Each structure stands twice: as C-alpha cells, then as structure tokens.
Amino acid sequence: MQALGSVASVVAAIREDAAAEVERIEELTAADVAALSVIPSESEESPADREQRIAAAHRAVSEKLAQQEWEGRRAVIEQREAWIARVVAAAQGKCDVEALKREALERVPNATIAIAPNGGCIAMSGDIAFDNSLAARAQRLEPEWRNALAALYE
Numbered sequence: 001m002q003a004l005g006s007v008a009s010v011v012a013a014i015r016e017d018a019a020a021e022v023e024r025i026e027e028l029t030a031a032d033v034a035a036l037s038v039i040p041s042e043s044e045e046s047p048a049d050r051e052q053r054i055a056a057a058h059r060a061v062s063e064k065l066a067q068q069e070w071e072g073r074r075a076v077i078e079q080r081e082a083w084i085a086r087v088v089a090a091a092q093g094k095c096d097v098e099a100l101k102r103e104a105l106e107r108v109p110n111a112t113i114a115i116a117p118n119g120g121c122i123a124m125s126g127d128i129a130f131d132n133s134l135a136a137r138a139q140r141l142e143p144e145w146r147n148a149l150a151a152l153y154e
Helices: 007-038 047-095 097-107 134-153
Strands: 110-117 120-127 128-133
Touching: 047 134, 097 110, 097 120, 097 128, 120 134, 128 134
Parallel strands: none
Antiparallel strands: 110 120, 120 128
C-alpha cells in the first residue's frame, strides 16, 4: 500500500486540481460569451422587422402547403384519368357488334347498318343517321359513367 502523504498535502493537491478546473471553466465561459456577442440579439431588431419576418415565414409555409396539396390533388386526378382511359380501352376491345347493331336498329328502325372503321356501327335510313361507333358511344355515355365514377369517390 502506498502512502499519500500527510492530510495537508492531500488537501493542497485537491485544491490545486480544483483551481485548475475553475480556471478551465472560466476560459470556456469567456469564449462562449465572446461567441454570443457576435450574434445580433433580438433587442437590436425592431418589433416591426420581427413581425414582418414572422408574417413572411407564415406566408412561405402556407404557400408551400398549398403547393403540396395542389400537387397531390393533380396526381390523383392524373391517376384517375389514366385509369379511366384503361377501362375505356378495355371495354372497346370487348365490344359486342351484334348488341350495338340491335341498339342502333331500336333508335332507327328499318335502317341500313354499316360497320364503323374503329368499331361499332352506324345506322342510316334516308336523312336519319345514328352513330353507334365506339367513339360516338364513349362521347355520348361519358357524362353517365363519369357521374357513376364520381359517386364511387364520394
């Protein structure tokens, strides 16, 4: 076992260590105070400037949120329109020409039926014609299927 010396020498050593630690803390504190003095304090800023900065920050945040909301809504609309286009294309690929002919003859009895170039048919009788082509049907029925889709989203 090693002897540390007298009680007085131990106390003196502890005091020296404590004094060194106090000096180190005071130096750090002085450096921190010097660094803080470089930053302008809010007391140097006028209340009007502060209010303007706050208002500008609020506007910037509001505009950013509105832009994000608009982009989200636009993305949803684009996705929905792409889905509608896929559904219409799939439906056109599965058209029943005989059913379209019957429908055209219901509208224009005793008509001559011609097959439309892009699918479907056109019924003609004298000056009367009923276009039951796929493109005409899609245009004619669009308000109905859009209303049905809107009901799904509500």
